[in-house]
Amino acid sequence: MRLGFFVKEAYRALSRNAAPSLAAMLTILLTALVLGVFIPIVQATTSAADQVRSRVIVNVYLASDVSPADKLALRQRIERTPNVERVEYVSKEEALAQERRRHPKAGWELLGSNPLPDTFRVTPVDPDRVQEIVDALYPVGADGRRHGAVPAIDEVRNREQDTKKILSATSIVKVLAAGLAGLLVFASIALVANTIRLSIFARRREVEVMRLVGATNWFIRWPFVIEGMLVGLMGGVLAVLLLWIVKDTFLDPLSDRFALVSLPHTISFPALAAVLLGSCVAVSAIGSGVTLRRFLRV
């Protein structure tokens, strides 16, 4: 019975306060759309970045003619280096075989001898701190150039360049998405707050009477909170509907044909819809709350 009263009052207020409610609803709709597009994209790029990270390795190339004892000693030294997860030995013969498999038509027969060195492949614990391993095994000497920490090391390399590019691209996507979403969330809160402020103004007689006859604070506030949440919910539902239409008519047919389009490791649509609706209601509740705190005191 109470709930019926609140919803009835909220609806009355909404219909009398249509323009600002519409503006707030459209902003929330936009926010939800942006979130709905960016959440899967950020997830996909994050998982791509994680894959790149897991492929980060450091190659320690050995000098020629290193004795087996020295190799063992070097292996132990590498294993003791901080941030090293795993060390794998690849002999020059294996390396050549791998290269041949990877590029079968490269004309390896033209090479008289095997140019590839024996190699330790080092997997780091934390791919973002791979440089530490390089610095430990291949430090910068007094002449400003790098030298092997022990004579057995000829050179140390990692695929730092590539990795950095991909990782910074993903973080740009993330920062952009977060910035845009942040701005839109802020705008939504502000517009809901404004809607509720106008609604309080439009209903100031009611509020005055309610105070006069001794309605409790929450009895006065609930209709406004519900009004705000209805605005948020409508925006959210519309956004979910639009996203679903786009997904159903464009993305799904595409992803049947191209594996690329079906984003792996991303949130399922029902979960996404729930997240969006939840955030819309939360945003509008915050918006109404802000105004009620400012304008509706006993």
Added chain:
Amino acid sequence: MAATETEIRARDRAGARAAGAPRPDVPVVELKDVTKVYDGGSVGLDHVSLRIGRGEFVFLVGPTGCGKSTCIRLLMRELLPSSGEVFIAGRDIGRIPSKRVPHLRRNIGVVFQDYKLLPNRTVYANVAYSLEVIGESRQSIRRKVPDILRLVGLSTKLHAYPDELSGGEQQRVSIARAFVNHPPLLLADEPTGNLDPETSIGIMQLIYRINRTGTTVIVATHDKEMVDKMRRRVIELDGGRIVRDELSGLYRPDESTREFAIRLRGEMGVGDEGNPN
């Protein structure tokens, strides 16, 4: 006949002898050295002390700006005193937590010069609304609203909107709203300020009638003529100070509301065209 009306008629007849008897020794309202200075620096009340007993009918008079409305607003805790204490039924209302304020207000009916009715709701809905917002059940609303509207003489206008009513009728709706839960205290700030003398007498008669049920009534007004004729206790303010407090010897506790109205009409020189009730 409705329960409320029966009850009130009965109390009316019993008059001073029944539960509604004034007991000036039991203070319902007490101001102790109350000063109210507004933010802008203007003085609303200036060291005012007064006691109003249960069942009393008190006029608060004085020129515009003397502090009548300030006093009313302090009593309904819309304002807090700058210094001093305001007691209602023995409780310092400056000290009750703000969460309890709504419950205080449920025990105080308030009537204003401008009625404060909701223009887009009918007479019935206006009174029902004030019960809805304090969480009354639909059942009791359906029982109480027609009853109180009959008491104020508006049972034929339940579905009229405020702008379809005369000023006096609108004020009756606002009195119905203030009294629908039978609060022990009724405050009225210039209730006849917008009304002609004949209509004013009807409103005063209604308020007097409410007082006869045992409700303590405080009426702020600058209608000096009406006050003088009514022969009740008068507290006069000037510049926020009490300049007169006549515990009027003119008080006639056994006067019925009908006799009261007839006398008032006679003394104010307005013809008696018959009592609407």
